[in-house]
Amino acid sequence: MRRFALLLTPLLLWAYTDSDFDGVEDALDRCAATPFSDLVDHFGCTVTSLYTPQHFRFSLGALYSEHDQSTQAALQSSYLTLALSYTHNALRCWIETALYTQEDQSGWADSALGLSYALHPTHSLTLEPYAILHLPTYDTQGARADYTAGISTFWTHAAGELYTTLGYTLIGDADYESVHYQNSASMTIGYGLWLGKTLFASIQYGAQESIYEGEVPLESLGPRATWSIDAHNTLALSYDLGLSTTQSRHSASVLFSRAF
Secondary structure, three states: OHHHHHHHHHHHHHHOOOOOOOOOOOOOOOOOOOOOOEEEOOOOOEEEEOOOOEEEEEEEEEEEEEEOOOOOOOEEEEEEEEEEEEEEOOEEEEEEEEEEEEOOEEEEOOEEEEEEEOEOOOOOEEEEEEEEEEEOOOOOOOOOOEEEEEEEEEEEOOOEEEEEEEEEEEOOOOOEOOEOEOOEEEEEEEEEEEOOOOEEEEEEEEEEOOOEOOOOOEEEEEEEEEEEOOOOEEEEEEEEEEOOOOOOOEEEEEEEEEEO
């Protein structure tokens, strides 16, 4: 009898197969190849998933600006920007910094730590509140950390998207000599269209109160374009025309991002 049981056991094991390891035998499984992270019903079909979308994104960019509105000679500046972000479901956090070159000066510009959370009140509307900590990574008298809070809104439809961003920055820098700082509110609004499946083009207007007391607000207007090269790589281009006397007359940027 024992010998018969030993011979029968391999046959029983061979008869029961569960290729996707969901606990439902293949002969009864109506949903083959169910992901291992899914909880299934007695037919082997997904009831809910334990998988949470997450990815990292690395961005490398270059920005050039020319300020020739309030000076006789053009003041040219260039920046090399670096950023790394992590997204988990609706939560996104990032860190970014930049190296700048301006005339005969160069060094680190401010670095920033950011956090945002995407809310979806409707299928076409996304609200994304955010907070940013600006860290002074350059050697300037009276430099302190600044804090920004705001919200971005995205309204999408079949052809394109309308987006806005409202923000308010608490300036921590200490006044010195004749330089006096103030808190700053900012606003951007833009509208874009999908030109095919991989190219998104938009026009954007931006306005921001100067962080210096007595200065006029900064205003700019310009086009943007984002090209989704493939599922992982994105290329973004932008140009802004300064509309105020204290804003750079011309500025342009290119940004390459890779998700992994």
